[in-house]
Structure formats: structure tokens, C-alpha cells
Amino acid sequence: MNKDLLSTISESISAFGDVEVVDTAPDLVHICGKWSSASVTTIKHYTNKGVPVVFTSANGLTEQLTTLSCMLAPTVFHCCGPAEARLIKKISPNAPIVVIANEKFTSTTDKTTMLRLFNELYVKTYNEHEAHVKEVIQQKLKGVSDEAIKDIIALLLYLQYAYKRETIRQSLLDSLSDTLINSDYDEGAMHKTLSDMRLLSFAASSMALLEEKSHLTEGFMPIASSADKQMKHMTKYII
Numbered sequence: 001m002n003k004d005l006l007s008t009i010s011e012s013i014s015a016f017g018d019v020e021v022v023d024t025a026p027d028l029v030h031i032c033g034k035w036s037s038a039s040v041t042t043i044k045h046y047t048n049k050g051v052p053v054v055f056t057s058a059n060g061l062t063e064q065l066t067t068l069s070c071m072l073a074p075t076v077f078h079c080c081g082p083a084e085a086r087l088i089k090k091i092s093p094n095a096p097i098v099v100i101a102n103e104k105f106t107s108t109t110d111k112t113t114m115l116r117l118f119n120e121l122y123v124k125t126y127n128e129h130e131a132h133v134k135e136v137i138q139q140k141l142k143g144v145s146d147e148a149i150k151d152i153i154a155l156l157l158y159l160q161y162a163y164k165r166e167t168i169r170q171s172l173l174d175s176l177s178d179t180l181i182n183s184d185y186d187e188g189a190m191h192k193t194l195s196d197m198r199l200l201s202f203a204a205s206s207m208a209l210l211e212e213k214s215h216l217t218e219g220f221m222p223i224a225s226s227a228d229k230q231m232k233h234m235t236k237y238i239i
Helices: 005-016 037-047 067-071 082-091 111-140 147-164 170-182 187-196 200-213 229-237
Strands: 029-033 053-057 076-079 097-099
Touching: 005 029, 005 111, 029 037, 037 053, 053 111, 076 082, 076 111, 082 097, 111 147, 147 170, 147 187, 147 200, 147 229, 170 200, 187 200, 200 229
Parallel strands: 029 053, 053 076, 076 097
Antiparallel strands: none
């Protein structure tokens, strides 16, 4: 029923300017699939890495939902109509749901309106996900009183998250380098905070990464760099 939906979106949505369709390193994934264990596995593959997922049922209401449906946990369920949304809500009351009609099967919308709504959905889903990630990071830093140290470790934690999702932007590396170069902090307090948060090993790998791929030099590193296996693995995900 909805099998051609993603093709329509990928071919035309870039005209709105906010969304670029990519084959690798996505910021968000839209999956159109069956209510099946295969869909569960695919969704978890992305959400476990920290990539938000929009899920559309390929067959709409023509496919019977089972208890397996409760195992699907995308960031957002997309439904093509209110009846489908009500059914999902009945099975999973707390599920986040957005209804956007498929212009192929109704006269209540058109292609331009549908694409605009999907553009808004993707942007909103991504922005809310990013805000949540940064909120979690700030929660981890509640006990850190030194603002300079807090700013640096916030960026380190975000780099750790970016590494997990296999998408490290060059702009993030340059921002972390600039923050380290321009910040005034107590090195002893920084070392203790990194140790308390179990970040020493990751920070050492990150310093080597910043030295090789950005513009950080040894004199501005809070700890010694380590061009280890982790650092070399991180370089694979720089975009």
C-alpha cells in the first residue's frame, strides 16, 4: 500500500531545503516496513546507535497487528490516517504518532502538502532528539562547578555520542579544538573530573584525533593524547 511512499519522498523532498537524502551517515532514518521481527531488528539497529527513526507501516491497516507490534519502538510512528493511529495507540498508548496522509490514496491532500508535512516531521523529530541528547549530557554534568571544564566535557560527551552513531562532523572536532585552545581551566580539576566520569581513555583518544584531524596542538591538551585503536576507529566516521 505505502511501498512507493519513500521513493516519492526521496525524489522530491530536497526541494524544501531542510532535508537531504543520503545513503550513509544519516541524521534520521525513515523506515517503511511490515509489522515484523525484521522491522524490530532494523529499528533497533538505528535507535541503539542514537539515530532517530520514523516508521511507516508498508501495508497500513491491511495487515493485522499482533503483540509483536508492541516491540516496535521507533522515535515516531507515521500513520496515513486516524484509524491507523487509533489502532497503534490502543496497542501502545505511549507511542508518539504523527498522521500524514499519503497523497496517492486520498483527495484530502496533495503531493506538495504531504512533502511539506514530512519535511516538518523530520526537522522536528531530529531537533527534539538532539535537544534530548544535550539535556542528558547536561544532567551528567550537574556536579561540575567549573564552567570551562563543563563546556569542554559537554563537547567530549557529544563526541562520544557522535562516535556511537558513527557520524562525527568535522565542525564538531574544530569546535572542541577551539574550546580547548580558548578556555582557562585548572588541569588538575579537569583530570579529576575526567577520571570521575570514566572519560580518561576516551579523552586521550580524542586528543590524538583532534591533533591529527583538527588544529589542536599538544600544549592545549588537558591530558596526554593516545593514538590508539579507538582513535584510529574514530577517524573512519568523520564527515
